Amino acid sequence: MARQSFLVDNFYYNILNQLNTKTASLSQAQQAHARILKTGYSNNTHLNTKLLSFYANHLCFSDATVVLDSIPEPDVFSFSILISACSKFDHFNRAIRLLRRMLSHGLLPDDFVFPSMLKACAGLSALRTGRQVHSLASVTGFASDYFVQSSLVHMYVKCGQIKDAYEVFVRMTHKNVVSWSAIIAGYARLGYINKAKELFNEMRCSGVEPNLVSWNGLISGLHHSGLSSESVTVLQEMHFQGFKPDGTSISSVLSAVGDLKTLDMGLQTHGYVTKQGLGSDKCVVSALLDMYGKCGCTLEMMLAFDEMAQMDLGSCNALIAGLARNCLVEDALRMFRQFKDQGIELNVVSWTSVISCCTQNGKDIEALKLFREMQVAGVEPNSVTIPCLLPACANIAALMHGKAAHCFSHRRGISDDVYVGSALIDMYAKCGKIGDAQHCFDMMPTTNLVCWNAIVGGYSMHGKAKEAFKLFHLMQRSGQKPDFISFTCVLSACSQNGLIEEGWNFFNSMTREHGIEVRMEHYACMVNLLSRVGRLEEAYAMIKEMPSEPDACVWGALLSSCRVFGNVSLGEAASDKLFKLEPSNPGNYVLLSNIYAAQGMWSEVDRVRDMMKRMGLRKNPGCSWIEVKHKVHTLLAGDKSHPQMNQIIERLGRVSMGMKKLGYLPNTKFVLQDVEEQDKEEILCGHSEKLAVVLGLLNTPPGSPLRVIKNLRICGDCHVVIKFISSFEGREIFVRDTNRFHHFKDGVCSCGDYW
DNA sequence: TTAGGGTTAG
Structure with missing residues (x-):
């Protein structure tokens, strides 16, 4: 008996030794776990607690859950070990799921569980759950606990509810530097600079001296609320008061300096980093690269990256982002591939950065490919990745991919996120599914x-x-x-x-x-509005009264309507401006050419063509075809024996010949047949600038009937087409390019395979 | 096992 007891004790202590959190490895713990199961010790509370703690603190949450599941009647303590670890390591959703499970067991949280739960709610900005936890704390009598109150202040701050945060704060009987710092950072983060400073002074008057954390909270809060220059001023004040800025202060300030694009200050701060030996702080280095990137100093950024003592993922990410920010898309992609090939374990920020870089630079297919690659690499997309990816789906009307991203967000519980939700709304709207966009909006909790x-x-x-x-x-x-x-x-x-x-x-x-x-x-909207209803002179008057120099959008809006209403003089005025603002945009020349063509001013049309030639721009014959065809339509609708008809048909023939040489389909006969049977109209064009012409044809004045186009086949910039889907209601539209095929019918889009 | 401050992706 004594021998058996000795063996039991020996086994027990061996296991405990194996589970020593500081020294044990995961495999040792798993061996211990297996021994516990094998020898029937799985009901031992002490061993289970040790196992739970080990797994939780080594981020092995699935193993920890297995242990929790094996406990016949888990207590608050077992749950709290796991919940606090989840909170500590930012697994906030898991923490919330565990709380729900705990409640379903009839167990109520205690003063240890509440702060962890509130931290999870803060991390997720989950206000609704945060309020529920607050109510539960009040009901159970823990709302007056010192730690719970500090956590409540923090939770409300992170959820943007500063009034609620302040209400909890003022009720605290014992305010210490932690609670003061939380509320000050909160006001600063929301842009209430005066209130933040007032509270800062109040804290001192109440006998609580600020520490480095208090100052840093104020600095980072101001920076986050967009008050970058104020955050730099506070850093200087803090320095003046005898607090030496640490890595945290410098990281915040470098980011603020980048936003302000004050390179001088950035260089000075870089000097301080070197002098104080902060160059080994990973966050500081990332912030330094970010600052150079924001200031447009990509060479300095690369230099700082090369000088880095130790390879760091955050800095790699900052470098990719900096290159992308400066439109060096290929370089960003190259560096990303290089890091990947070097075996650097890229994280969600790396993948999201490079996806975002592609989406923002017209590389939509590349963005979708990278998203797939990211998932194959086992990196979990998050609530930032999805809003970066969705514009790519929207741009190419890849509704199926968009829907897949929606399902993914739903499964991962991130569809409630305001940015995810907004991107989904935008994606559905651009893919012609306004009903689904509305549904997403209706489903959003906040x-x-x-x-x-x-x-x-x-x-x-x-x-x-x-x-x-x-x-x-x-x-x-x-x-x-x-x-x-x-x-x-x-x-x-x-x-x-x-x-x-x-x-x-x-x-x-x-x-x-x-x-x-x-x-x-x-x-631009107002000029567009006035010109589209034919009030061209009013639109022109508005342009002349604008306080700043009008841009190409404004003049472009006027020029488009000049074409519709055949206003040559204003069209010429708008074109003059546009040729200066966008000398290489062939669309502007085409629009002016259309205006001349509509008036039969063929010598002027030729003059525009010569201008284009001089600029090295090629007017696609498709444009000429549409232009002339448009004229034929107009004339046939009115007087078929128009004196210019022969001239037009002759020109149409010339254009058709030119098109034929380049492999384009229509000929005179085809067009004329087409005119007689308008319902079968088909327009074929090659590049996005021609698309503008096609859309221009549809851009008839409000109130007048739109011409019916049954089939519209367009190769090129799909995004523009999708924006016009509502104009095509009840019609079928095909949008094609070399890689994909889209079919729109009654506002519904279906896509062909991509790759 | 519990509370406040940092960089890189929207």
């Missing part, structure tokens, strides 16, 4: 400005002005103030629908009622 703008913009894109206005007003009633983007959306809806009165109301209320400065895009 909405912010970005979500509202996405849905208002979606309806606007679809030409559904009434719905766009309704949501715009609903947004304001819900307490969300509109910004300049919201106004661009509603003004765009007005311009698409020729709603002059509403357009002026929105335009005038922007500054008067909302204090929002009118930007170039708002003027």
